[in-house]
Amino acid sequence: MKLVASLSLATYPDANSSKIVAHAVALVKQIDAALHAVAIDVDIPDVSNALSSYFLDLPHQIQDAEATSRKRGSDLLEAIAQEAARSGVTVTTQELTAPPALMGDVAAKHSRYFDLCLVGWEPANQTARMIAEAILFGSGRPTLLLPESVDVGLLGHVVIAWDGSRVAARAVADARAFLERASMITVVTVTDEKPLPAQRIGERLALGLKTRGLVAEAATIQAGDSSIGAALQEHALRIGGNLLVMGGYGHSRVRDFVLGGATDGILADLRLPVLLSH
Structure with a gap:
């Protein structure tokens, strides 16, 4: 039975680096696994009222944040599709949405359907840490942390x-x-x-x-x-x-x-x- 690994990608407020894409593909290729990449896009609840809209234009700011998140997610998924094609790795992609506080929970629940969870790890990326901890303790699956700064060579x-x-x-x-x-x-x-x-x-x-x-x-x-x-x-x-x-x-x-x-x-x-x- 072929293993399927999931890769959960952060998009807001900090997105994963594109380096994680290459790391994830290199890793699954070594264990002859398939890859399912999911971008967790932000869905910010509408908390505006007439006064806040007048002074701060919150609806517009929310729309900009959500659009930025979707663009980052789309770019990361496109990059991983291209990298997987070059490496001969089977990949599927998906986009999910979640409020900022629940991005980790959504990633953890989604990860339960796969054999191995991959998470990109960047020291200053608090979103990536939140997602990693949620998957580690909430998915019921093993979690493999991929450091941004270290290339994934042969895991001999x-x-x-x-x-x-x-x-x-x-x-x-x-x-x-x-x-x-x-x-x-x-x-x-x-x-x-x-x-x-x-x-x-x-x-x-x-x-x-x-x-x-x-x-x-x-x-x-x-x-x-x-x-x-x-x-x-x-x-x-x-x-x-x-x-x-x-x-x-x-x-x-x-x-x-x-x-x-x-x-x-x-x-x-x-x-x-x-x-x-x-």
Whole structure:
């Protein structure tokens, strides 16, 4: 069965960079997946009244904002259609609309119909972060964050952040398409961040992967004074890792996302593609 990945694109107030288009197509091509790209256009409720229309011309401003959002979405979808055609990737596109506060919710609900969620990540793009967090905690699907500043090359070396937890086990299962194609898998356990369920848990997972015919090894690191997210990414890059796989910790509370330390550290400073499962 062919996998289908969804790519949710932000358009308002900040749009995703066109670089995300190339990154997404390159990634799905590697795992022989199809791509469904959706632009989330803004639909701003009409809150004008006679006085505000007279002084501020709010209806006109709303129309301009919505038109700008639609234009950005249309341009991104056209770019991804062209990139997919050049790369031989099957792609479908769609536009959805949502009020500003619900753009993430709409993206998360739409993403439930696909196998893998792709989200472009840009440090200063708060819309992209909102959409990414909503998809991570609300879609029920694995979410792969694609940093704007890092080209997606061959994902040959996959690094698994392993602590023996439920979410980490879920992440390993969700990463199967990448693990099966990896030339090397490194299972990394951080030993000074929290109590671990047992000793040598990384070696146990690596052995299980090798039993399945994969090339895997285990390593332990200490975070020290660094955040766990920074420590994991630094180690992954140091050993030539191209993709970091980890569980996503956190929960939603009245629309405010409460993130675990590792997840927050990853989102605060993303340095390579990261597959998060919640």
